[in-house]
Amino acid sequence: MTSNKGKRLAAVVTDGLADNGHSSEPRIDRPTQTRLGDQLRAMYDDLVNQPVPDRFKDLLDRLEKGGAPEKAR
Amino acid sequence: MTPEPAIRDALLAAVPSLRAFAISLCGQVDRADDLVQDTLLRALSHIDRFERGTNLHAWLFTILRNLFHSEYRKRRREVEDPDGSYAGRLKVQPEQGSRLDFEDFRSALAKLPSDQREALLLVGASGFSYEEAATICGCAVGTIKSRVNRARSRLAGMLAVDDADDLGPDSMTRAALQAIG
Numbered sequence: 001m002t003s004n005k006g007k008r009l010a011a012v013v014t015d016g017l018a019d020n021g022h023s024s025e026p027r028i029d030r031p032t033q034t035r036l037g038d039q040l041r042a043m044y045d046d047l048v049n050q051p052v053p054d055r056f057k058d059l060l061d062r063l064e065k066g067g068a069p070e071k072a073r
Numbered sequence: 074m075t076p077e078p079a080i081r082d083a084l085l086a087a088v089p090s091l092r093a094f095a096i097s098l099c100g101q102v103d104r105a106d107d108l109v110q111d112t113l114l115r116a117l118s119h120i121d122r123f124e125r126g127t128n129l130h131a132w133l134f135t136i137l138r139n140l141f142h143s144e145y146r147k148r149r150r151e152v153e154d155p156d157g158s159y160a161g162r163l164k165v166q167p168e169q170g171s172r173l174d175f176e177d178f179r180s181a182l183a184k185l186p187s188d189q190r191e192a193l194l195l196v197g198a199s200g201f202s203y204e205e206a207a208t209i210c211g212c213a214v215g216t217i218k219s220r221v222n223r224a225r226s227r228l229a230g231m232l233a234v235d236d237a238d239d240l241g242p243d244s245m246t247r248a249a250l251q252a253i254g
Contacts, residue, residue, distance in 0.1 A: 027222065028229045036228055037197055040182075043175045044198035047093035053106060056088045056113065060081045063117065 080120060084113055087133050090199065094134060097194050098141055100183060111144075112137040131201065135209045138191065181231040185224050192220035193228075 028036075091112060095105035115136050116123070123132055182190060188210075195206040196217065203221075207214040 028225050032229050033225060036225055036232075039175075039178045040193065040197045043178050043182075044093055044097065044194070046175065047096050048089045050089070050092070052085075052088050052092070055106065055110065057085060059110060059113065060085055064078070064081055 080117075083129055084116065084133075087130055088113075090130060091133060091137055094194060094199055095137060095141070097182070097198070098138075098187075098191060108137060108141060111140050115140065128205065131205050131209055134195070134199070134201070138209055177232065178228075181228050184231060185227055189220045189224035189227070192217050193224040196221050197225075 088109060091109045092105060095108045095112075096102055099105055099108065112133060116133055119136075123129065182193075185193070191210065192206060195201045195209060196203060201209065203214050203217050206217045210217065
């Protein structure tokens with residue numbers, strides 16, 4: 001199973017027939033691009049969905065009350 | 074710089090996205106949170122420069138990115154990742170059921186040059202258009218497209234190598250976990 005997966009992901013198309021003028025750059029095929037995009041978004045969404053630390057709400061609450069903002073660090 | 078409630082709410086709503094971008098950029102949660110805090114303070118102190126009705130997210134990402142480059146790249150040797158130490162640090166405390174599969178991907182992402190990583194994160198993960206990403210990075214649209222293409226190609230190459238390595242510890246762990254069910 002894993003060997004097939006590797007081959008599929010390795011399908012880097014290098015014919016460079018891009019219509020955007022950047023013909024020297026390697027292009028990856030659409031399925032690879034889709035798979036990379038899915039993985040990237042899944043990883044990123046995992047971060048986005050993390051609970052926000054209280055420090056940010058506290059900071060904005062403090063500022064809203066007119067408290068002098070302390071230097072960030 | 075007391076924020077109006079609407080501004081305060083909008084900033085707070087942007088925090089999860091800003092954190093995700095910051096963590097992905099610099100690879101350390103503590104440092105990323107400092108970066109986000111600096112971004113919020115900077116945004117509030119320059120809120121008069123924000124044009125109402127334009128994209129607040131893009132404006133905040135621009136500030137965060139500029140802060141990252143001006144302050145954090147001074148510590149370049151810590152941040153850049155010639156030997157994969159970034160990847161080791163980019164372990165956000167995994168929550169219950171957090172997916173081990175991200176480790177390979179994170180480690181590959183960490184090996185990209187930072188300009189490519191940044192472009193890919195903005196366009197491929199944060200949902201900005203090429204034009205918005207170009208504005209955020211202060212470069213031409215074609216430059217962003219080129220960086221994203223190169224980032225994708227490199228990632229594909231790196232992950233193909235990883236996937237072929239059946240005996241890697243990650244795949245063994247995965248296999249073990251799958252066996253457990």
